[in-house]
Amino acid sequence: MRMKIFMLAMMVVLISSCAINPKIHSDYNRSIDFNQYQSFGFYEQVNTEHGYETLITQYLKKITIAEMTKRGLTFAEQNPDLLINFHTNVEQKQKIYKVPRYDYVGYYAYRMHRYYYEPWPEYQIQIDNYEEGTLNIDMIDRKSTKMVWEGIAVGRLTKKDKENIQSTIENAVVEIFTLFPIPVPMESNK
Structure with a gap:
């Protein structure tokens, strides 16, 4: 009986380890002190929009505001220190085994x-046909108009991801911000 329970537990661990998570990357200008930035805002029309603010843009802005606020920066619509832009892309991919x-x-x-x-x-x-989604978050110093940080998430989009697009986006943004140069203060982690 113990052996059956052990084997069942091992199967659950094995199956859960096969879950598809996005690959997260980030790059930033290491010569910049990010503590100099006090405020952030968004480009007037980010790259995920088509002449209007899409639901995806709204989800991205909402979770980005939460993540940046956790790190001590304030949202400012007028003259922020950092401007944030988003890029999203979905590609059809195929793997042949x-x-x-x-x-x-x-x-x-x-x-x-x-x-x-x-x-x-x-x-x-x-033949494995699937969709791969990419999310880029770019941060630009408003005064110098140079990119100072970029976070990227790339991953396979499952049917479940598409059905729960808001939580998929939120999880990806939170993962991307784990690589942001300004960490969340310890008292905000609680």
């Missing part, structure tokens, strides 16, 4: 009066 499969071919040796089976290697082609 060559999977080995062994069939066994049998034959009868008449003189030895025996059956023999030999492995017959074959390869099966598997």
